[in-house]
Amino acid sequence: MNSVNILVIDAQGGxxxxxxxxxVKKAFPEDRVTAVGTNSxxxxxxxxxxxxxxATGENAVVVNCGRADVIVAPIGAVIADAxxxxxxxxxxxxxxxxxxxxxxxxxxxxDNVVAGVRELSMSQLVQEAVECxxxxxxxxxxxxx
Numbered sequence: 067m068n069s070v071n072i073l074v075i076d077a078q079g080g081x082x083x084x085x086x087x088x089x090v091k092k093a094f095p096e097d098r099v100t101a102v103g104t105n106s107x108x109x110x111x112x113x114x115x116x117x118x119x120x121a122t123g124e125n126a127v128v129v130n131c132g133r134a135d136v137i138v139a140p141i142g143a144v145i146a147d148a149x150x151x152x153x154x155x156x157x158x159x160x161x162x163x164x165x166x167x168x169x170x171x172x173x174x175x176x177d178n179v180v181a182g183v184r185e186l187s188m189s190q191l192v193q194e195a196v197e198c199x200x201x202x203x204x205x206x207x208x209x210x211x
Contacts, residue, residue: 070094070203073134074101074117075127075161077142077149080108082171085192086138087115093196094203100134102126104152124154131160136202138195141170145178167202169195 072090076083080103087101101117103109104127113120121130131137142148144162146155161168171191172180186194 070097071133071135072097072099072199073130073137073139073166074099074112075104075137075139075143075157076101076108076112077104077140077152078108080111082140082173082188082192083108084111084115085188086171086195087112087117089192089196090138090199091116094199097203100130102130104149104157124157127157128160131164131166134164134166136169136199137161137164137166138169138199139171140173141180142173142178144168144170148178167205169198169202171195 074083074086074090083101083103087099090097090099098119099117100119100121101109101112102121103112104123106122109120109122139161140149142153144158146153146158172183
């Protein structure tokens with residue numbers, strides 16, 4: 067299978083993104099992982115976790131959402147003003163309208179709660195995201211043929 071362009075988006079301290087990048091690179095080392103932080107701290111933490119490319123800010127989110135095959139992020143990445151206001155309307159729109167498959171972690175912070183979702187530890191959520199990514203990668207491969 068050809069490599070897949072995976073975009074990880076995170077905000078604040080980048081802790082969730084750091085865990086996602088590390089898990090994705092471990093599971094799929096041949097894939098290109100671009101990490102975009104809404105701020106430089108989030109971006110730096112995802113770089114330390116092994117992202118292939120790292121960028122910061124609104125325009126980086128917008129541009130890379132258009133290039134991604136799969137977006138992996140906390141659910142707040144598609145909700146304007148989420149993550150303590152770090153997700154701008156343009157960021158949320160770009161992630162939500164991207165042609166990429168979205169794998170969203172149901173993080174219940176910042177007044178966003180997803181009903182019907184069971185409580186999992188961050189480690190469990192990251193592992194579920196990797197399993198969803200495994201299926202998404204297969205879909206990407208079929209679409210390219």
